[in-house]
Amino acid sequence: MEITAPKKGTLKAIAAELGLSITTVSRALAGYSDVAEATKNRVRAAAAAADYVPNSAGKMLVTGRSGFVGFLLPVRETAILDPFLGEYITGLSAGLAEQGRDLFMTTVSSSQSEATVLKHIVDAGRADAMVLTRIAEEDERVDFLVKRGFPFVAHGRTLDHSDYSWIDTDGKQAFSDLFQWLYQELGHKKIGLLSITESMTFRRYREDGLIGAIKDCGDPDVTLTTRHVPRFDTASWGEAIRSMLESENRPSAIVALTDELALSVLEHAASLGVSVPESLTVIGYDNIPAAHYSNPGLTTFDQSIRSTAQQTAGLILDTLDTPDQIQQKLVSPIFIRRGSHGPAPKPVPNSLKTVSKTKG
Amino acid sequence: MEITAPKKGTLKAIAAELGLSITTVSRALAGYSDVAEATKNRVRAAAAAADYVPNSAGKMLVTGRSGFVGFLLPVRETAILDPFLGEYITGLSAGLAEQGRDLFMTTVSSSQSEATVLKHIVDAGRADAMVLTRIAEEDERVDFLVKRGFPFVAHGRTLDHSDYSWIDTDGKQAFSDLFQWLYQELGHKKIGLLSITESMTFRRYREDGLIGAIKDCGDPDVTLTTRHVPRFDTASWGEAIRSMLESENRPSAIVALTDELALSVLEHAASLGVSVPESLTVIGYDNIPAAHYSNPGLTTFDQSIRSTAQQTAGLILDTLDTPDQIQQKLVSPIFIRRGSHGPAPKPVPNSLKTVSKTKG
DNA sequence: CAGCCTTTCCAAAACGTTTCGGATGGACGA
DNA sequence: TCGTCCATCCGAAACGTTTTGGAAAGGCTG
Structure with missing residues (x-):
């Protein structure tokens, strides 16, 4: 037995095993150029063998980032979550996963207001950024986050939508x-x-x-x-x-x-x-x-909800990287022609049509 | 100006402001008995005034607990989240909020398996415990968590359900x-x-x-x-x-x-x-x-989904407090008589009824 | 008055990570 | 041979919290 073997699955353990310093191991895994290629490989191998996953608390403490993006699920009482939301969430989650971020969703119970929950998330540092949806013409959540300077992306926009990042369909x-x-x-x-x-x-x-x-x-x-x-x-x-x-x-x-x-x-x-x-x-x-x-x-x-959700994830990334640069995206919906449309039943006898193209 | 004012909203800041040590402030807020009542009040007042919220990363690092309970949303592609889940999530979230815990929900995108996501959450220490739902007769998620010794509560049970905590209706x-x-x-x-x-x-x-x-x-x-x-x-x-x-x-x-x-x-x-x-x-x-x-x-x-969800939150608490003690709860559903039942259309002419009570 | 107990407080360590500012050694140019 | 520079590595600090193991001061007992 060693004096005291460091706790398994930490940088310290890998460093001890390899006879390196914690710094080098950390930088090797982060891909810095000031560690030799050979060393990088050794470290990577050891990390993989030990199933190393960085402790999120340690990382969070020093970086100030939780790696979480927050989302408030608009579930009210027995209300159904509509298909729109289901797909949106899935897309958002996938997009964030690609960035190594996790989507952190919460509901608001009947005893709390949406604002209370939001405040809690922001204050406790539960999330680095928020995604808001179902935006009203005037929205206290938007106001709150803007005032607090907390990063967020709105899916939809308020009437006055000049000073924050959003994505919306036109x-x-x-x-x-x-x-x-x-x-x-x-x-x-x-x-x-x-x-x-x-x-x-x-x-x-x-x-x-x-x-x-x-x-x-x-x-x-x-x-x-x-x-x-x-x-x-x-x-x-x-x-x-x-x-x-x-x-x-x-x-x-x-x-x-x-x-x-x-x-x-x-x-x-x-x-x-x-x-x-x-x-x-x-x-x-x-x-x-x-x-x-x-x-x-x-x-x-x-x-194209899925794609919009993916883009939202991208906007989140931008917002975190360059907080003072707001991004606003208007996407055009795609018109889908199925069977519920046709020419007007009584064509006007002799009207002043401008252009009259007949669909082929 | 002071030499360097500690960053706002930390224990250090409050301690400096009050001329106390970090230890005392921490213990005062935690309600320990070895700090004088008068001091406690001063600390509480200062904390309230400064809108103090403990940094979750700091707490997490030393306690090893994230304060999150994880939940995998069974949203698949365009599938609707059913009313059952909506209500369950709301109840669960409310129950956990009472314990000062947050519900951390994620979906699994089509590119990942449910097991992968689960492994990620467990490995990265994203959650202290998990809530599983929609349990199959044999369920790899249950097996995985049992094997890893990770705390969880299942809502529903597998066929062999002796060695973990669950809650189910009978x-x-x-x-x-x-x-x-x-x-x-x-x-x-x-x-x-x-x-x-x-x-x-x-x-x-x-x-x-x-x-x-x-x-x-x-x-x-x-x-x-x-x-x-x-x-x-x-x-x-x-x-x-x-x-x-x-x-x-x-x-x-x-x-x-x-x-x-x-x-x-x-x-x-x-x-x-x-x-x-x-x-x-x-x-x-x-x-x-x-x-x-x-x-x-x-x-x-x-x-009574809401109540079941609340109880699930209670089970989570128990599971975290006494990890080696498993809890299993069977709740009886309540029969609701509305209008879709009535006596059998053709009463058997002369049968051998055991007891024949007629409903009043 | 000495010893002991209580009350009240605190210094320091620990958690795991990132990063700043070197330190070391060898290669190379002059 | 000396100085310079580069490649590679590392010590130590910092993030904010909880907790351990005292320490100081005052009151009480004998």
Whole structure:
């Protein structure tokens, strides 16, 4: 027996075994150039043999970094975690893993506020950075982190989003393009918008995109009928949808803010005998899995969540490396044409179309 | 200016401010008896004023504990996180927060195996203990943690579950009691069992409970029809359910392994014109929120997930305090009577009933 | 008043890592 | 031969906490 063998699995143990100093072992593993190639190899071999994994506390103490990125799971009571989040988390986790970081998720229980949990994470140094999602037009979490100067990336943005890093899909452009397509290519003039009551920023951008495009086209015959429903209160959607479908001035195309809403429109249309796409066009947003299996398949926008999540991980890296440099990314969703769209049922007799391309 | 003011928000800073030693400040905050009450108060006040939060890395380094409890989120690709998990996580998180611990969740991306992620967490000391869920009859995660001697609590159990801590609901007893009630109180003799193909332990226990009770009752007229379907492949359920419902020897009571399955039975029964509960009794298990809103309301077992999750947090505490003492808890689910059950449609003319209590 | 016990406090070590500022030895140029 | 430079290595400090093993001071007992 030696005097005292150092505890297994530490730099000290490897150093003792190899007759080197702790410094050299540390630097060899970190790949510094001031340690001989031969030595590096010896060290690497010994480390591998000993199943060496650096103690995170030791590293954290000296670097001040935990290697964790924090995420607040928006699970409330019995609420379901939607497919969007599931995929996003998976992508984010994978992206961070590539950087050697871990994703640290927490829920907020009913007894705490989201702000309390956030404060705890920041104060206790549980995470080096945060990822925020489901951003509202005004968001106290964003305000808190900005004020504290704590690194974070928002997936989505607040109304005033100049002074922090975010990544978002360009819903405004998407809905603007969408209207132009509906109008010019398919001849729709009676547009229905099914939106949510909650004041989320993405709602505003999408609505603005649609409304702005309608204004810009300058056609006085174009009408817009809008209904707002509570986002997660599925039970209350029916009334709004039926009132749109049963109105004597029924829209020929209904644009829904999310796929969930669009699918609900599809269901009610079926039960009311309104055929899609012959007499009604329905467009969604998100491209959730169910959108693929509906009948007819839902025409919608794909946010490529996985890739967005990966990019978020990249932004986190940037934010940590260069904290004072903010990064903002707007990604364009991809339009997915499935079966829920078609030309407007009653083509206007002799209108003043600008360009009239017929889809091949 | 002082020589060098210690960094804000550390024990050293508070000690310097108060003219005390670091030791005393540390012990005062920890509530040791060898520091005067007056001093304790001074320290507490100063700590509060400075918004002092102990640096977790420092604490971790010396105690060897991270304060994290790990949890592997079973999110796979686009798979939805079910309501069960959402509630469980929330409860677990709340229970751990009371102990000053944090719940550290990770997903496993498609490129890694669950075992790899688990190994990483254990090796890197990311968590002090683990919570495992969705336990299979044989489970490599359980084996791994047992072999490594790493503290964990399983929610559910493997077939051989003698040497680790777990908490589970007593599905065997529940299904056994269920049959007795169906048979003795409601007069059902043609039982259908809709189960899953996956070899989960909870499946086996529930099946065993039902089958055992049927054997025990000794009535040769009792028949059991069983169908196994893939748990998450909802599309494939219909065939199995219809074959049961359309069989000329249709069961008068169908017992489903989960509420999802039971609700699907309800739907198919409705579309086939089989009235529930008049000509068919349907029983579920889990009491998911949707079970409350179905038509008729689903009679099922409630696992009181929230409370189970809280208890899991308690078990974690025990496991960390007394690592060599294993804890095993079997909790009884609560039977929830709603509208999907009724007496057997054709009462047997003149049978040999043992006890015949009629429900009031 | 001496000895002992209590109360209250503290110095120093330890945890495992990274990194700064050398130290050592040999090769090479002058 | 001496000085310079490079390649390679290492000692020691630092991060912030907990804990061990006292130490100092005062009160009490005899």
